Amino acid sequence: MLEMIEVGINNAVAFRVSGKITENDMLLVLNKAKEKIECYGNIVFLEQIDSFEGVQIAALIEEFKYLYEVGMANINKVAILSDKKWIEVIANIEDKIFTSIDIKCFPIDDQQAAIEFLKT
16 A cells, blocks of 8 residues: 655655555556656655555556656655665665665654755
């Protein structure tokens, strides 16, 4: 399940994940990202991962279609809130691979620090 959340940043796409990410969940996030790009040009993401049980194949296909059509050049920063060590490891690897995007992981209860990171 995925729930959109508000974090007080106009160009932010923010959401909370618990369980498995479905195709509809992915479309919700990607459509919100497209809307924000149209309004603001560049966007930031805040992802709060309460629990993670995987991603439907159809959701991954939608993400690949988005990346092919829109790309990642308009994503400036990604803040991830999670207490799962393996998610932090993946975020650190992604930060090294996607050098044009600043990616940082925060403890799940430190949303304010994540928001400040996205604002700077």
